[in-house]
Amino acid sequence: MAVRLHNVSKIYGDGAARTVALDYVSLEVSPGEVVALMGPSGSGKTTMLNIIAALDRPTSGEVYVMGVDVTKLPESKLEKFRLKNVGYLFQSYNLVSYLTAEQNVALPLMALGVKKELALLRARVLLELVGLEGAARLYPHQMSGGMQQRTALARALAANPPILVLDEPTSNIDLDNASVVLGLIHVVNRLTKTTVFMATHDPDVARVATRVVYMRAGRVYDAVEPPRREFKADMERAAAVYEKLRHVDELIGL
Amino acid sequence: MEHVLLIAAGDFKARVARYVLTALAIGVGVALLVALVAVTDATRDYVERTLYKVYPADIMLYSDSINIPMYLVEELRNNAAVETAEGIILISGATEGRVVSVVGIPLRDVNYFAVDLKEGRLPASGGEAVVEESLGVKPGDILVVKVYSGASGVERTLKVKVVGVMRSFLKGFVGAFRLNLVVVPLDWLQGSIDAGPFVNTVLITVKDKAQVQPLYLALKETYRDAQVYTQQSLLDTVTKVFTALNAVFSVISGAALTAAVITTFAVMSITVRERLREFGLLKAMGISSREILLSVVVEVALIAAVAGVAGVVTGFLGANVVKDVLLRMGINFDVPIAFRPHYAALGMAASLAVALIGAVSPMYKVARLRPLEVMQLWR
Ligand SMILES: Nc1ncnc2c1ncn2[C@@H]1O[C@H](COP(=O)(O)OP(=O)(O)OP(=O)(O)O)[C@@H](O)[C@H]1O
Numbered sequence A: 001m002a003v004r005l006h007n008v009s010k011i012y013g014d015g016a017a018r019t020v021a022l023d024y025v026s027l028e029v030s031p032g033e034v035v036a037l038m039g040p041s042g043s044g045k046t047t048m049l050n051i052i053a054a055l056d057r058p059t060s061g062e063v064y065v066m067g068v069d070v071t072k073l074p075e076s077k078l079e080k081f082r083l084k085n086v087g088y089l090f091q092s093y094n095l096v097s098y099l100t101a102e103q104n105v106a107l108p109l110m111a112l113g114v115k116k117e118l119a120l121l122r123a124r125v126l127l128e129l130v131g132l133e134g135a136a137r138l139y140p141h142q143m144s145g146g147m148q149q150r151t152a153l154a155r156a157l158a159a160n161p162p163i164l165v166l167d168e169p170t171s172n173i174d175l176d177n178a179s180v181v182l183g184l185i186h187v188v189n190r191l192t193k194t195t196v197f198m199a200t201h202d203p204d205v206a207r208v209a210t211r212v213v214y215m216r217a218g219r220v221y222d223a224v225e226p227p228r229r230e231f232k233a234d235m236e237r238a239a240a241v242y243e244k245l246r247h248v249d250e251l252i253g254l
Numbered sequence B: 001m002e003h004v005l006l007i008a009a010g011d012f013k014a015r016v017a018r019y020v021l022t023a024l025a026i027g028v029g030v031a032l033l034v035a036l037v038a039v040t041d042a043t044r045d046y047v048e049r050t051l052y053k054v055y056p057a058d059i060m061l062y063s064d065s066i067n068i069p070m071y072l073v074e075e076l077r078n079n080a081a082v083e084t085a086e087g088i089i090l091i092s093g094a095t096e097g098r099v100v101s102v103v104g105i106p107l108r109d110v111n112y113f114a115v116d117l118k119e120g121r122l123p124a125s126g127g128e129a130v131v132e133e134s135l136g137v138k139p140g141d142i143l144v145v146k147v148y149s150g151a152s153g154v155e156r157t158l159k160v161k162v163v164g165v166m167r168s169f170l171k172g173f174v175g176a177f178r179l180n181l182v183v184v185p186l187d188w189l190q191g192s193i194d195a196g197p198f199v200n201t202v203l204i205t206v207k208d209k210a211q212v213q214p215l216y217l218a219l220k221e222t223y224r225d226a227q228v229y230t231q232q233s234l235l236d237t238v239t240k241v242f243t244a245l246n247a248v249f250s251v252i253s254g255a256a257l258t259a260a261v262i263t264t265f266a267v268m269s270i271t272v273r274e275r276l277r278e279f280g281l282l283k284a285m286g287i288s289s290r291e292i293l294l295s296v297v298v299e300v301a302l303i304a305a306v307a308g309v310a311g312v313v314t315g316f317l318g319a320n321v322v323k324d325v326l327l328r329m330g331i332n333f334d335v336p337i338a339f340r341p342h343y344a345a346l347g348m349a350a351s352l353a354v355a356l357i358g359a360v361s362p363m364y365k366v367a368r369l370r371p372l373e374v375m376q377l378w379r
């Protein structure tokens, strides 16, 4: 199992302000699955993603990520764990404003101890993967929202995490960029067997999913397996870039 | 650690204006501190050195009236512990409304007092005098001085011919220290005021500084009418004055440094609050609180270093500039201000302390960050 939630509850506040965001949720996800979390606003999607990404702790229950019960890890160990295992993409505001695109992407690698030059080298190949090879030296404010989100996706992929957690990755960007982001999610999943969790309101986005999970009032309902629509993506180009990445990774020893 | 520096450098560039202002606030406090310490040190040094010129003695015996017989001076010279003993008369007088100090020195020993001649020559016979430049007279002038101290206690009028002018010991930089010396031959002075073979001051140097204290105690015991000072006790008085001066200066620079602490605190608090979102993002990426904190510490240390260096340099140069301004304004504050390594150490330490004290509580906030608490802030 890539991720296993067992009787996970998350309760915010108490008394009149008490909100049950997750209500005894259990879920098992195998490596390589692309899980689309759908459901109305306030149904608990973000809460669930935060808990899977080990950014938040459940009120009760067990959360296994790559075989490790993250509820038992101290905060200091969680930081390193996230760095190696989870790539996170927020709805917006994903980039550090005073760093260039390539620096943003290189940052998690450098935090893993990769030398700056090598980290930047890998960052530039990742930017090529997301089609931004020309934007490496731009600052976030010099990029469109779509470009920013693609840069953020490259950053989420920086340390080659086995799990990607994406909270409404396309809701704030235009259709063209949204389709590029979805294509990337698709090819990354296909080429690297990365497990993907993705919250979305958009039924169209669910096209890249292998599994759709509906949420309502903190509970999950597995949908009937959706027909996997072959996504039109340039697999060849992506495969070529991944070949480059493999060379860089040999240098880095990642 | 490269990524910590990348974060620190990036934020520093993004907020450079406010960080420079913070460094400025700290730098002003440091500059004031260094300037005041440099001025106090220089002044104290100068006064101490000059004091030894005025009283070139380890021990001074002084009596209110001229009643120390010369043969006692002779006897002191024979004392095994004594290197030199010089009997002189030191009385005050007035000339044209100004207070002067008349000093009678044995002619053969005039050089003992390291008189710094500006023009003219030393006195060679009775009635000739060397006077301090502060009196504003020239060689050849006649000076009429009224003195009150004498064996009979009546007023006497001395008429002396100025043959030389000497530089002022203290260059007159503190009004109260203005001595207006009039140096005349001792035997002539004794004759002129009917003092007989007596003096009122004996300046003693010892062979070995360790003998100062025993000799001082012995003299106190022997000459109960006279006051006995050691050079050290005079210096102690000077030190007391400067300790008081230091306290005043400490309050002034303390206030400036406190203002710098408050500025640092305000700037860092605002900055940390502004950066919470960014910190949450960094944490979600896997950057630890410890590393984020470290990047803030690097920035604070950089601010402190810049402020420290700038403060030390401007403080020291500033002290000299103030000195020049005072000199140009006619205030005779001609004291050499020397740079000492410990000013740099003091300035840097003060700067670092101010920056860290000011930043400690905002940094504590950073250290305690939990990613979700932060993320909640931008829901
Ligand atoms: N920090 C918090 N304090 C209190 N209540 C919270 C907090 N975070 C979330 N909630 C509540 O928990 C519930 C689930 O919120 P969550 O953000 O997970 O929903 P969501 O499905 O992501 O919604 P959306 O589609 O609008 O993003 C909501 O009722 C929300 O108000």
Ligand SMILES: [Mg+2]
Residues within 6 Å of the ligand: A045, A046, A047, A167, A199
């Ligand atoms: Mg949400």
